[in-house]
Amino acid sequence: MTESELSAVLRADGEIAAERLDHWAKTAGNRCFFYYGEENKALTYAEFGARTDRIAGNLADNGIRKGDHVSVFSTNPLVCALAMFGIWKAGAVYCPVNFGYMGRLLAYQLNDTAPRLIITDRGLLGALIGVANDLQQPPAVCLFDAAGGAPGAGDSAAPVAIDARFGRRLAWADLEQPATRPTVSLAFDDPANIIYTSGTTGPSKGVVQPHRWMAQYTFWGRAFLSTEDVIYNDLPMYHVGGAVFNIVRAAMVGCEVAVWDRFSPNAFWDRIRSRGATTAVLLDVMIPWLTKAPVSPQDRHNTLNKAHMQPLPESHAAVSKRFGFDFVTAGFGQTESGGPLAIFIEQTAQGEGTPPEFYKGHSHEEVLRLVRQVGIPIATAEQASIKRVMGLPSPFFEATVLDEHDQTCESGQVGQLALRPKLPGLIMQEYLGKPDKTVAAWRNLWFHTGDAAVRHDNGMFAFVDRLGDRIRVRGENLSSFQVEDVFAQHPSVGLATAFAIPAIEGDEDDIVLFVTPHAGAQLTEQELHDYAAKNMPKYMRPRHIRIVDEIPRTATNKIEKYKLRAKLLAELGRTV
Numbered sequence: 001m002t003e004s005e006l007s008a009v010l011r012a013d014g015e016i017a018a019e020r021l022d023h024w025a026k027t028a029g030n031r032c033f034f035y036y037g038e039e040n041k042a043l044t045y046a047e048f049g050a051r052t053d054r055i056a057g058n059l060a061d062n063g064i065r066k067g068d069h070v071s072v073f074s075t076n077p078l079v080c081a082l083a084m085f086g087i088w089k090a091g092a093v094y095c096p097v098n099f100g101y102m103g104r105l106l107a108y109q110l111n112d113t114a115p116r117l118i119i120t121d122r123g124l125l126g127a128l129i130g131v132a133n134d135l136q137q138p139p140a141v142c143l144f145d146a147a148g149g150a151p152g153a154g155d156s157a158a159p160v161a162i163d164a165r166f167g168r169r170l171a172w173a174d175l176e177q178p179a180t181r182p183t184v185s186l187a188f189d190d191p192a193n194i195i196y197t198s199g200t201t202g203p204s205k206g207v208v209q210p211h212r213w214m215a216q217y218t219f220w221g222r223a224f225l226s227t228e229d230v231i232y233n234d235l236p237m238y239h240v241g242g243a244v245f246n247i248v249r250a251a252m253v254g255c256e257v258a259v260w261d262r263f264s265p266n267a268f269w270d271r272i273r274s275r276g277a278t279t280a281v282l283l284d285v286m287i288p289w290l291t292k293a294p295v296s297p298q299d300r301h302n303t304l305n306k307a308h309m310q311p312l313p314e315s316h317a318a319v320s321k322r323f324g325f326d327f328v329t330a331g332f333g334q335t336e337s338g339g340p341l342a343i344f345i346e347q348t349a350q351g352e353g354t355p356p357e358f359y360k361g362h363s364h365e366e367v368l369r370l371v372r373q374v375g376i377p378i379a380t381a382e383q384a385s386i387k388r389v390m391g392l393p394s395p396f397f398e399a400t401v402l403d404e405h406d407q408t409c410e411s412g413q414v415g416q417l418a419l420r421p422k423l424p425g426l427i428m429q430e431y432l433g434k435p436d437k438t439v440a441a442w443r444n445l446w447f448h449t450g451d452a453a454v455r456h457d458n459g460m461f462a463f464v465d466r467l468g469d470r471i472r473v474r475g476e477n478l479s480s481f482q483v484e485d486v487f488a489q490h491p492s493v494g495l496a497t498a499f500a501i502p503a504i505e506g507d508e509d510d511i512v513l514f515v516t517p518h519a520g521a522q523l524t525e526q527e528l529h530d531y532a533a534k535n536m537p538k539y540m541r542p543r544h545i546r547i548v549d550e551i552p553r554t555a556t557n558k559i560e561k562y563k564l565r566a567k568l569l570a571e572l573g574r575t576v
Helices: 003-011 017-027 045-061 077-089 103-113 122-130 211-222 240-253 268-275 286-292 316-323 364-373 435-441 480-487 525-535 561-571
Strands: 032-036 041-044 069-073 093-096 117-121 140-144 169-171 191-197 205-210 230-233 256-259 279-283 306-310 327-334 338-346 378-380 389-393 397-402 415-421 447-455 461-466 470-473 476-479 493-502 509-517 544-547
Touching: 003 211, 017 045, 017 077, 017 211, 017 240, 032 045, 032 077, 032 240, 041 045, 045 077, 069 077, 069 103, 077 093, 077 117, 077 240, 077 256, 103 122, 103 205, 103 480, 103 525, 117 122, 122 140, 191 211, 191 240, 205 211, 211 240, 211 327, 211 338, 230 240, 230 268, 240 256, 240 279, 240 327, 256 268, 279 286, 286 316, 306 316, 316 327, 327 447, 338 397, 364 378, 389 397, 397 447, 435 447, 470 493, 470 509, 476 480, 480 493, 480 509, 480 525, 493 561, 509 561, 525 544
Parallel strands: 032 256, 069 093, 069 117, 093 191, 117 140, 140 169, 230 256, 230 279, 279 306, 306 327, 338 378, 509 544
Antiparallel strands: 032 041, 191 205, 327 338, 327 389, 338 389, 389 461, 397 415, 415 447, 447 461, 470 476, 493 509
């Protein structure tokens, strides 16, 4: 397709998420948009639209202008979603913060983002106040108090508790007062989000995503959905999977999104049945939990006919057969590049997957037609047996594998996955405040993803490994630098080095930490585990900690992590 044809494809059903919400609020206002399972609360498109209009108006009345950064530091996905759309309607930039962050991690991101306002929960206020002295420009604070009930109810007295070192203090209820939505014109290349990714050799980087980024990221995942579909979500709102792939995708389609705070293997199927959810993102770490339950004749008696598995496990066919998934999607997703690679798998023939009495959404044949229409490759379960397959390029991208000299690799040769967008605004605008990192990533007119991949003879791309010291735990990407940097602040730690080993279960990693103590310092592994619990989110804490007298180095003073990895694996009786 030509550039104009590609633009028309994205614009056909709108490429600005806030405008799509407006569309559905006007044309299907009584349809449920957001169901919050923790409170059994359902908001229609009209209700959600009206509340976010008010939030936008009050943000504007409190000095928030187009392009301003607004951080959201909350455990409540409904608050996050309302804030996110309200921020966009005000023309501002949604800047979510991992609610597990504290201390050094939290201070770094807030200083890097420099928000005008931060929206937070009373339960997280202690972490925010704890970094007040470390913030270069403490922002204004808006406080949501869960004790006051639902968002916007009964929390008007909350601001008195906010530290005076911060700027103006507001309650969440202040953002939901009657107000006129500001008149703001949004273009496809205006910044929408700043979401942080891991920094391999330095601090994490804020990825500036334009509005069109969200349109392409959700494109192939919504191409086959109808307004009858229900998207299930238990991913956090600081993650692109939760905020964009699920919440924004629902708003683009005009369907319902059913949201819970976190994944629960015991409650998962009850949640699916309670809302008639038809599609869900299943991270690799979730699938073993679901398959541990005893096999039952009732396993297929559910409405979940389309599952997105990230990454695609080798067991995808068996899992689909057991639970009756008609279709499984997979691909390569990245904070910087969105969803440039995808594969669509027809797991079961029509009538052999989800029982007809439970089936919702487009018919089996209509789904296949729509997928073909947008150029997504359709594979059988057998064809998708390539280990760690990521799929083929979407219509909006060129993809290749490059060697260390940026020469194209031959089929079957491992190199770095590189992408080239066919339209502006499809990939991140920049790494916030890091022009050198931005330029390095865009070498020779290709965006370098930082992931090792291979292209097979059939054109399929497959993931090989993470380049550098990147680690993946519980669906989160982080770097060894982030782990090492936190432990380096411990007064008794001389040197800290972190790396990953394969997890016993699933396709993710366990974090390992080796440290040497300062001369004369007394240090125990339990002390370091306790330190991690106080200073790091749970997913970032090392599973294995070892205290040693010396860490091996090369003649040029580089740490030989491979020796430490081999040492620990031998200790654990593993050969991988």
